[in-house]
Amino acid sequence: MTSTPGSGAGRPVDLLVVGAGPAGVAAAMMAAGLRMRVTVVEADAIGSKVAAIGALENVPGGWTTGPELAAALAGDLDRHRGSGRLALVHGRATGVTAHGDRAEVTLADGRLLVGAAVVVATGVTMLTTDDVSWVEAAEGSRTAPLWRAAPERVAGREVAVLGADRPLGTWLRSHPSTTARFHVLHPASDGYKTEEVADDDRVRLHPVERAAIARLPGGAHRVTAFHRDGTGCRLDADVVLTNLGSRPAAPKGLAADADGYCPQEMQHPRVLVAGDLKGARMQRIAVAIGDGARAALTPYYGSLT
Numbered sequence: 001m002t003s004t005p006g007s008g009a010g011r012p013v014d015l016l017v018v019g020a021g022p023a024g025v026a027a028a029m030m031a032a033g034l035r036m037r038v039t040v041v042e043a044d045a046i047g048s049k050v051a052a053i054g055a056l057e058n059v060p061g062g063w064t065t066g067p068e069l070a071a072a073l074a075g076d077l078d079r080h081r082g083s084g085r086l087a088l089v090h091g092r093a094t095g096v097t098a099h100g101d102r103a104e105v106t107l108a109d110g111r112l113l114v115g116a117a118v119v120v121a122t123g124v125t126m127l128t129t130d131d132v133s134w135v136e137a138a139e140g141s142r143t144a145p146l147w148r149a150a151p152e153r154v155a156g157r158e159v160a161v162l163g164a165d166r167p168l169g170t171w172l173r174s175h176p177s178t179t180a181r182f183h184v185l186h187p188a189s190d191g192y193k194t195e196e197v198a199d200d201d202r203v204r205l206h207p208v209e210r211a212a213i214a215r216l217p218g219g220a221h222r223v224t225a226f227h228r229d230g231t232g233c234r235l236d237a238d239v240v241l242t243n244l245g246s247r248p249a250a251p252k253g254l255a256a257d258a259d260g261y262c263p264q265e266m267q268h269p270r271v272l273v274a275g276d277l278k279g280a281r282m283q284r285i286a287v288a289i290g291d292g293a294r295a296a297l298t299p300y301y302g303s304l305t
């Protein structure tokens with residue numbers, strides 16, 4: 001990803017956009033198309049989340065893979081950067097502050113960006129074993145997120161998957177010919193998420209009360225599952241992958257509900273929220289795109305000065 005050194009720093013623009021996923025890119029394009037001056041802040045690569053989605057079947061425009069869509073999002077921003085109205089800053093936003101006449105974004109490296117309004121579209125971040133109480137991972141046990149796992153990593157192996165979140169279904173559909181045995185350990189409360197994978201021959205479902213992971217000599221892992229009735233079972237897995245769900249990736253300064261999500265109605269008028277960060281439901285690419293565009297139009301029509 002390229003960035004313009006110092007762009008936007010200290011110099012007020014019409015709109016700041018934090019996060020360059022589908023929501024942030026849509027907000028930035030909508031604003032730049034309306035001749036607003038825009039600064040986009042992205043901590044990783046443009047469209048980094050969608051780039052890891054193997055197969056898409058619900059995004060209008062003919063997109064069938066995440067990497068193609070991510071490349072198109074980067075191309076969209078590049079086109080608008082050419083107009084001189086849009087700048088891209090590589091950095092991690094740590095805080096958002098709204099004042100009567102402006103909004104500010106603080107970056108981890110100390111830079112301060114100022115705009116008439118800000119769209120925050122930082123999405124969600126995946127939970128790790130440290131975030132959930134039902135998994136106990138011994139020091140040294142190595143886990144990685146399922147949704148980023150390459151098929152070569154698991155092919156022909158015994159794989160323990162911690163959690164039954166939806167990326168499992170997407171991963172299995174994206175790699176129909178990868179042969180591996182997936183032991184999916186999940187709390188009973190996640191049972192409803194398993195319907196879409198229950199018929200896949202590669203999957204074994206294990207509803208558990210608790211699970212413990214320990215590293216074995218040679219690199220494999222011993223996974224001990226404890227059931228509600230007090231019984232337990234063990235399996236040795238070549239690979240342990242996490243699929244535990246996600247939590248909102250909100251920078252400080254946003255108003256959040258009990259689950260950490262940031263609904264629009266809780267925010268200062270100069271702070272617009274778009275995409276997955278708004279709530280646990282409706283987390284889809286097409287929704288994020290529409291939402292980002294709407295967020296950019298709000299200050300435009302509201303004519304914040």
Ligand SMILES: Cc1cc2nc3c(=O)[nH]c(=O)nc-3n(C[C@H](O)[C@H](O)[C@H](O)COP(=O)(O)OP(=O)(O)OC[C@H]3O[C@@H](n4cnc5c(N)ncnc54)[C@H](O)[C@@H]3O)c2cc1C
Pocket residue numbers: 018019020021022023024041042043044045046047048049050053055056057058059091092093094121122123124147167170249251274275276277282283284285286288
């Ligand atoms: C495995 C998987 C499969 C999926 N499959 C589908 C599917 O088939 N169809 C579908 O419609 N949806 C799917 N989704 C959901 C979809 O990816 C999201 O709904 C969509 O990406 C949300 O867009 P967004 O712009 O709100 O957030 P994101 O795409 O998450 O973008 C947020 C951006 O903000 C950046 N960021 C985060 N924090 C900061 C910070 N502090 N400072 C600066 N930048 C920051 C991130 O790096 C990221 O680029 C899937 C998700 C996963 C995980």
